[in-house]
Amino acid sequence: MTAVRAVRPWGAPLADLILDQGRIAVIRPPADRATGSATDLDGGGLLALPSVVNAHAHVDKSWWGLPWQSYGGEGTTEGRIRHERDRRDELGIPGVDITTRVLTEMVSHGTTLLRSHVDVDLGLGLRGIEVVKEAVASFDGGIEMEIVAFPQDGVLRRRGVLELLDQAAAAGAQHIGGLDPAGIDRDPVGQLDGLFAIMERRGCGLDIHLHDAGELGAFELDLICDRAERLGLTDKVTIAHGFALAQVDASRRAELLARMGEAGITFTTVAPLRLPQLPWRELDAAGVGFAFGTDGIRDLWSPYGTGDTLRIAWQFARASSVVRDEDLQRILVAATSGAGRFAGRPGHDLVEGAAAHLVLLDAENPMDALVRTPPRQVVIGNGMVLHDARVCVRD
Known part of the structure; x- marks a missing residue:
């Protein structure tokens, strides 16, 4: 393919995107179709957006494509961990075939850039990371992923994790994870000291799950800021979930956000139901970046999930009472161009020189794309057509 013809980038007038070696080389007014190449793709006037970014996934844990698995085990965090450990070998999790199916489903929803947590534990070792890398490689460079080595069972309470x-960090994982330093390990200082020591030694990032609520979670955020500031690890930390931020009072939140903005700490959210949403306007004012993710998809923690990150952005916008055009577009940016840095692509956009990661939708404008979340018609990753709903491209 040499060109994506007759599309509307971000709802602008029709244009042709000329691609060269996986990049957007030129954006120009539409040329006469008779002058096109046989490898050109006819956009048919569709809306073009940067591809959707899934900034918080667990692609190694799904049973997608297997027969239905009934929810079992206890509903507590400890119960879910035990249930997953009991059944994952039986289901072949993690497995290359299942993980590839999960990624294919995400691509069909417009995602070509991801950050995924991948379990690292005493039973698996680093095998899950190798499985995920193999699945990603099957797309021949069409999708890009940053990996978080994730200690689902805690960091300190299992010696050797x-x-x-x-x-994992020494072997190239871009980030290491953590999990509720107080609620899981019951040693917030010890867990965070251990994780930041690895960051300092290996130069990796930290993407840490924080579910602990209220002032306990805020205390953990303070501890993270302390270490990021003291060690000079700016732009290296992402908070996943971070429910406490929306639960403390406004003055405490402003204090935390000011520190996080200075340290370049970012947030990801899966827009959880029945919980307060991240205060996105306050994050923007403090310069704290945020992005969306799908979390688990049909895994042994929950049967829910479709892999559609745009739908998560819709859920966040609806739950946050976002209705004005400029605000709807801001949320869409957080799901697309604004989230590229979470997957190693800070210049992710429909601009000349950017990598050709884009999605075409039948929508009137960006606001309509978010509110209606129409099917993704065409998905292009690094200049390759990965999904075309009009023609079967990939099994």
């Missing part, structure tokens, strides 16, 4: 995280 901290060493596995260090090994």
Whole structure:
């Protein structure tokens, strides 16, 4: 393919996107179709957006494509961990075939850039990371992913996990994860000291799950800011979930956000139902970036999930009472161009010189695309057509 013809970038007038070696080389007014190449793709006037970014996934844990699995085990965090450990070998999780199916589903929803947490534990070692890398490689460079080595079962309470995280970072994982330093390990200082020591030694990032609520979660945020500031690890930390931020009072939140803005700390959210949403306007005012993710998709924690991050952005906007055009577009940016840095693509947009990651939709404008979340008609990753709803491209 040499050109994507007759599309409306971000709802602008019709244009042709000329692609060269996986990049958008030129954006120009539409040329006469008779002058086109046989490899050109006819956009048919569709809306063009930068591809959707899934900034918080767990692509290694799904049973997508297997027969239905009934919810079992206890509903507590400890119960879910035990249930997953009991059944994952039986289901072949993690597995290359299942993970590839999950990624294919995400691509069909417009995602070509991801950050995924991948379990690292005493039973799996680093095998899950290798499985995910193999699945990503099957797309021949069409999708890009940053990996978080994730200690689902805690960092300190299982001797040897901290060493596995260090090994994962040494082997090239872009981030290490953490999990509720107080609620899971019951040693917030110890967990965070261990994780930040790895960051300092290996140069990796930290993407840490924080579910602990209220002032306990705020205390953990303070501890993270302390370490980021003291060690000079600016732009290296992402908070996943971070429910406490929306639960403390306004003055406490402003204090936390000011510190996080200075340290370049970012947030990801899956727009959870029945919980307060991230205060996105306050994050913007403090310069704290945020992005959306799908979390688990039909895994042993929950049967829910479709892999559609645009739908998560819709859920966030609806729950946050976002209705004005400029605000709807801001939320869409957080799901697309604004989230590129979470997957190693800070210049992710429909501009000349950017990598050709884009999605075409039948929508009137960007606001309509968010509010209606229409089917993704065409998905292009690094200049390759990965999904075309009009023609079967990939099994």
